Every structure is written in structure tokens, then in C-alpha cells.
Amino acid sequence: MTVSAPGAAAPEAVADFLRQLRLGVEGGLDPFSAAEGAATALPERVQAAVEALGRRVRGEYREDEWGFDEDFAEAVYPLFEFLYDVWWRVEATGVRNVPGHGRALLASNHAGSLFPFDASMILGAIMKTHPLPRWARFLVLDWAFVLPFLSSFMRRVGGVPASQFNAMRLLEQDELVMVFPEGIKGTGKPFSERYRLRRFGRGGFIEIALRTGSPIVPVAVVGSEEIYPKLAESNALARVTGAPFVPVTPTFPWLGALGLIPLPSRWRIEFCEPIDVSGYGPDAADDRRVVFDLSEQVQETIQQKLYENLAKRGSAFL
Amino acid sequence: MGRRIVITGVAGKWGSELARALERDPEVEQLIGIDSVAPANDLERTEFIEADIRNPVLARILPGTEADTVVHCGILLYPEPGKPAKALHDINVMGTLQLLAACERTTTLESVIVRGSAAIYGCEGATPYFFTEDLARRMPLRTRFQRDISELEDYFSNFARRHSGVTCCMLRYQPEVGPELDTPIGRYLSLPVVPTQLGFDPRLQLVHTEDATGALLATIRNPVRGPVNVAPDGTISLSRTLRLARRPTLPIPHPLFEPALGRLGDRVGVGTLYGDAIRFLRFGRGVDNRRLREEVGYEPRFDAEDTVRDFAAGLRGRKVGPALHPGALADRLAGAPR
Numbered sequence: 187m188t189v190s191a192p193g194a195a196a197p198e199a200v201a202d203f204l205r206q207l208r209l210g211v212e213g214g215l216d217p218f219s220a221a222e223g224a225a226t227a228l229p230e231r232v233q234a235a236v237e238a239l240g241r242r243v244r245g246e247y248r249e250d251e252w253g254f255d256e257d258f259a260e261a262v263y264p265l266f267e268f269l270y271d272v273w274w275r276v277e278a279t280g281v282r283n284v285p286g287h288g289r290a291l292l293a294s295n296h297a298g299s300l301f302p303f304d305a306s307m308i309l310g311a312i313m314k315t316h317p318l319p320r321w322a323r324f325l326v327l328d329w330a331f332v333l334p335f336l337s338s339f340m341r342r343v344g345g346v347p348a349s350q351f352n353a354m355r356l357l358e359q360d361e362l363v364m365v366f367p368e369g370i371k372g373t374g375k376p377f378s379e380r381y382r383l384r385r386f387g388r389g390g391f392i393e394i395a396l397r398t399g400s401p402i403v404p405v406a407v408v409g410s411e412e413i414y415p416k417l418a419e420s421n422a423l424a425r426v427t428g429a430p431f432v433p434v435t436p437t438f439p440w441l442g443a444l445g446l447i448p449l450p451s452r453w454r455i456e457f458c459e460p461i462d463v464s465g466y467g468p469d470a471a472d473d474r475r476v477v478f479d480l481s482e483q484v485q486e487t488i489q490q491k492l493y494e495n496l497a498k499r500g501s502a503f504l
Numbered sequence: 505m506g507r508r509i510v511i512t513g514v515a516g517k518w519g520s521e522l523a524r525a526l527e528r529d530p531e532v533e534q535l536i537g538i539d540s541v542a543p544a545n546d547l548e549r550t551e552f553i554e555a556d557i558r559n560p561v562l563a564r565i566l567p568g569t570e571a572d573t574v575v576h577c578g579i580l581l582y583p584e585p586g587k588p589a590k591a592l593h594d595i596n597v598m599g600t601l602q603l604l605a606a607c608e609r610t611t612t613l614e615s616v617i618v619r620g621s622a623a624i625y626g627c628e629g630a631t632p633y634f635f636t637e638d639l640a641r642r643m644p645l646r647t648r649f650q651r652d653i654s655e656l657e658d659y660f661s662n663f664a665r666r667h668s669g670v671t672c673c674m675l676r677y678q679p680e681v682g683p684e685l686d687t688p689i690g691r692y693l694s695l696p697v698v699p700t701q702l703g704f705d706p707r708l709q710l711v712h713t714e715d716a717t718g719a720l721l722a723t724i725r726n727p728v729r730g731p732v733n734v735a736p737d738g739t740i741s742l743s744r745t746l747r748l749a750r751r752p753t754l755p756i757p758h759p760l761f762e763p764a765l766g767r768l769g770d771r772v773g774v775g776t777l778y779g780d781a782i783r784f785l786r787f788g789r790g791v792d793n794r795r796l797r798e799e800v801g802y803e804p805r806f807d808a809e810d811t812v813r814d815f816a817a818g819l820r821g822r823k824v825g826p827a828l829h830p831g832a833l834a835d836r837l838a839g840a841p842r
Contacts, residue, residue: 229733
């Protein structure tokens with residue numbers, strides 16, 4: 187929620203508003219009515235921003251049943267846009283493989299030990315480069331949802347706790363859902379093992395796709411491993427904070443809050459050909475062989491695309 | 505022949521509301537209310553039997569009523585004057601047990617409906633965002649009230665198993681609010697400044713009073729077997745709820761929230777928020793209401809947002825102090841009717 191007034195006009199408008207307000211109060215009006223009268227003196231853009239702010243404080247905005255708050259997501263979007271364009275110079279390819287409507291499951295590699303930004307950058311790639319931009323929902327590690335601030339932030343921008351029930355319901359509602367099958371094992375791997383995919387759990391995401399008949403779009407993200415290179419782990423800090431692990435990076439925790447600034451690596455995101463699983467039928471979700479075969483297929487696709495994009499990217503930071 | 509319905513806890517808010525609605529139903533031939541205190545006098549054709557459901561004497565009374573339906577509205581969700589926290593376990597668990605024992609001997613019985621609570625799902629940070637009926641007890645049962653609810657649901661499903669001819673339905677209610685209803689959550693939401701837990705903004709589902717009784721009536725007409733969630737469509741965050749109610753918030757770090765509210769609550773008449781209310785106001789809870797809509801056939805009239813709007817409209821009529829919320833100022837600037 188930013189009040190964006192045209193540069194030089196802003197101070198003038200405020201002065202005008204205050205002048206009108208004073209005249210009103212001196213004329214015997216109560217402050218509220220005076221402010222109301224003075225507001226008409228403001229230029230249109232300021233008025234629109236004030237109205238938007240008014241709607242916000244009156245609670246007149248939309249939230250869906252998942253707690254996703256589109257106005258909020260749009261308000262924080264510029265920050266992520268800056269990271270996308272300037273900081274990480276993301277190059278996205280194959281974005282048309284993401285369906286413009288209807289259900290689909292995006293499965294991506296997961297990295298960025300301290301704070302994984304890959305979900306936000308995949309989201310950014312779809313919003314910025316897709317001909318039919320849409321907000322994707324993403325499954326977030328449970329731990330984030332017991333923390334103050336982070337829990338409500340995640341909920342507002344489209345995160346839901348990683349539970350198969352949440353993923354199924356979202357897909358049944360024809361949403362675009364992002365999963366990270368490696369989970370915590372992906373974000374927690376040491377820097378020396380970057381871009382080597384971890385085990386894809388028990389293939390739960392395949393079961394979800396089979397049960398809901400959703401196509402799977404494998405996504406390969408390059409660049410996320412270099413933002414917080416994990417050199418070691420601090421067991422003591424993990425015990426104190428209750429976090430699944432606390433990484434030690436070249437800057438964290440040595441520089442304190444400054445250590446939270448991610449390194450400006452160069453990113454590439456590739457959306458691969460969708461895998462249509464509707465032919466198997468929902469009952470195949472209980473067939474371990476089908477599940478493991480598909481899981482392996484997704485894993486191999488992502489791994490191969492990771493190597494290709496690493497070669498294409500060249501230098502990690504320049 | 506019309507229906508013969510027994511309501512327990514008929515002197516309570518929910519029991520008397522239900523009795524009032526059933527009195528208007530011509531299909532109901534006989535209406536019997538059981539409670540330990542007399543109900544409000546505006547009940548006309550409800551026959552009142554003064555009995556404590558914890559007392560075994562119930563087993564002699566109930567078969568004599570030849571009831572076809574028993575609606576158990578006697579489960580207390582929070583302490584009330586005269587019914588302290590210590591008595592709650594007794595009333596809820598022992599009371600239900602005695603009632604079920606009495607039902608065993610009532611051969612005319614066709615259905616038993618219990619007005620229970622969705623507390624059995626718990627309130628946790630990371631959960632399914634919409635609990636379906638089969639997801640009960642997935643989360644740890646942390647409070648006494650949750651354990652009580654879980655225990656009495658166990659007894660109830662055992663009863664259902666033994667009596668396949670009786671349709672046993674457990675209604676799992678989300679917390680209820682309404683412009684007229686006085687509950688701890690309602691009092692909390694109408695504080696002039698509402699303390700919240702810093703950094704937490706739970707998703708809430710509050711049932712409107714009208715839907716709460718409506719769902720119960722629909723279940724009496726069309727009882728289904730097993731548990732059914734009673735909740736509105738959608739969810740609404742606490743922050744937006746308070747904005748719609750024009751209540752400024754006072755965020756308190758969450759470890760201090762319970763003691764602060766305890767102290768403040770006693771002073772301003774909220775009472776201590778009981779049971780899982782503290783966790784409910786930190787993590788919230790959503791349940792899936794498809795079974796209520798599709799199998800019982802009840803469409804909630806109010807969705808999560810409308811419930812709050814209706815509640816807030818009732819609050820605005822009541823003057824509780826100066827308009828401190830910026831939303832109230834915004835109302836004035838927008839020239840909204842007050």
C-alpha cells in the first residue's frame with residue numbers, strides 16, 4: 187500500500203489539504219467534517235490511494251478461504267520484482283508449459299538454505315512472463331506456520347502448510363500448486379553438493395497428481411543454491427530456535443541481520459514439458475510402481491535440466 | 505404420528521433456541537426438555553423435566569418419554585456462572601455417559617444427535633486447512649476440553665456401533681457468534697481495544713447463531729450417521745474480522761497473551777478465555793462443511809465473512825466508547841452511515 191503521488195505535486199497537495207482543513211476548523215466545522223471537505227482538494231491519484239487505504243483499514247478487501255490476500259500479494263510484489271530483475275537477473279524459459287488455466291502441479295528442486303526464495307521466483311516468472319499470469323499456491327514447510335509474522339506473511343501470499351489434504355483441495359479447485367518434493371533435505375544440503383537432487387520423499391506429490399488428475403510440470407531452478415552457501419550447521423542455534431536446521435553461511439550468523447541478505451547470483455528457471463498422468467486414473471495412486479516410476483521420471487528431468495542450465499548460465503555471479 | 509423429541513440442556517442458550525424453533529414445527533408432536541434448572545418462560549408447549557443428566561435417575565425417566573429423537577445440547581463449551589471449569593468435565597463426559605446409558609433402555613429411539621465441538625481437530629500452526637470429518641485427533645489433544653470432547657465422542661461412537669438401528673450423529677460446531685449471543689469469543693471481539701497475538705493472524709470460521717440452530721434442525725429432520733462439521737463456507741482472518749468490527753488491536757507477544765487476557769478479561773467481563781480459545785486465536789481452524797451441505801442438506805445462510813459483518817453491524821449499534829479504529833475515521837471520510 188504505497189501512496190504514489192506525482193513527485194513535485196505531493197507536498198503542494200498536502201499543504202493545500204492542510205490549508206483547507208484549517209479553514210474548515212476555523213469556520214466552525216468539527217475536524218472530521220473539515221477533513222472530509224479538504225479531501226476534495228487533493229489530486230485524483232492521492233485521493234485514489236487514500237481511498238484504497240481506507241478500504242484496507244475498513245476491512246473491505248478480499249481474502250479467499252486459504253487466507254490468500256491478493257491486494258497484499260500485489261503490495262509486496264515490487265520487492266520480489268526487484269530481486270527478480272536486478273538482484274538475481276532471472277532468465278525464465280518454457281513458461282508456456284505452465285497451463286494458463288485449470289489445475290497443475292509444479293514440482294521443483296529446492297535450495298537456499300537460510301530462506302528459500304525459489305517459490306517466489308517461480309511465482310515471479312509466471313506473473314511476469316506468462317501470457318496468462320496467475321498466482322500459484324505453494325506448499326510450505328510446517329515449521330514456518332508456527333512462527334509469528336512468517337506464518338501470516340506466507341498465508342497472505344499464497345502459501346499453505348505442506349499437507350496432502352491442502353494440495354488435493356487446491357488442485358480440486360483448479361489452482362496452480364507448487365511443491366518441492368525434496369523438502370527440507372533439499373534446502374539443507376551443503377554447498378559442496380549443490381544441484382544434486384535429494385530423494386523425492388515417498389513420491390507423495392505423484393499420488394496427489396494421480397488422485398486429482400493434474401498434469402505435473404517439472405521445474406529446474408539454477409541460482410538458488412548460491413544465495414546462501416551452506417558451509418556448516420549450527421546445532422546449538424537449531425536447538426534454541428526449534429528450527430529444523432540453522433545453516434552457517436559465509437555471512438550468517440557472523441554479520442547478524444546483514445548476513446540475511448542473499449548473495450546476488452545469476453538465476454535461470456526452466457519450466458519443462460508437462461507430464462500428463464490422467465491416463466493412469468486415480469486408483470494408480472496406490473500402485474507403488476507407477477508412483478516410483480513417475481517420481482523418478484520427474485527427478486531425472488529436473489536433474490538433467492539443472493545441468494543444462496548450469497552450463498548455459500556460465501559464471502554464477504557475473 | 506408426529507415426532508417425539510427430547511432436548512437436554514434446554515435451559516441453556518442452544519437448547520432453548522432449538523426448543524423455540526421446534527415448537528413452531530407442526531410435525532413435532534411432543535417436545536420434552538431436560539435440564540437441572542428451569543428454562544426461559546417463553547417456551548409454551550415444551551414439557552420440562554427437572555433432572556440433572558449426570559444423575560442415573562435419567563435412565564428411569566427417558567424410556568418413559570417414548571422419544572424417537574434425543575438432541576443432546578447439554579455440552580458446555582466454556583465455564584458459566586454456577587458451572588465452573590472444574591464441573592465442565594463432569595457435565596460433559598459423565599453427563600453424556602449417563603445420557604447414553606439412558607438411551608440404551610429407550611427402545612423407541614430412532615436417532616441421537618449431539619451438539620459437539622470442532623475442538624477435536626485442535627488448533628495448530630501447520631494443519632490441513634480444511635479438516636474433513638475423518639481427520640479427527642490427527643493433532644495432539646492439548647487442552648482438557650479437547651480431551652473431554654474426544655472421550656465423549658469415543659463413547660458416542662461405541663454406542664452407535666452397538667445400536668445399528670439408531671442413527672447417531674455428532675455435530676462438530678465451530679465457535680458460534682451472533683448479534684444477540686453472549687459468548688466469550690463474542691465478548692472478546694467486542695472489546696473496545698482487542699488484544700491479539702503479535703505476528704499471528706489466524707483464519708477463523710465462526711458459525712452464525714441462525715445457521716447453528718438451522719443446522720441442528722436440518723439434522724433432526726434428516727439425521728445422518730457419524731460426525732458432521734458445522735461451519736460456514738470460507739474463512740476470514742482475525743485481522744480482517746477486527747477491521748470489519750472497527751476494533752483497534754493491541755498486539756501482545758504470544759507468550760504473554762494468555763496471562764494478559766486473563767487479568768484484563770476478568771476486569772472487563774470477558775472472563776478467562778477458556779479451553780482452546782487461546783490457541784484458536786493464534787492458529788485458527790478451518791473445517792470442511794461439504795458433509796453438512798450434501799448429506800444433511802443444509803446450506804449455511806451466512807458465509808464466514810457475512811457472519812462477521814452481521815456481528816459487526818450489531819456491535820456498531822452498541823456504543824462501547826470512542827471510535828478508536830482508523831476504519832471508523834475512514835467511515836466518516838467516506839460518509840458511510842453509522
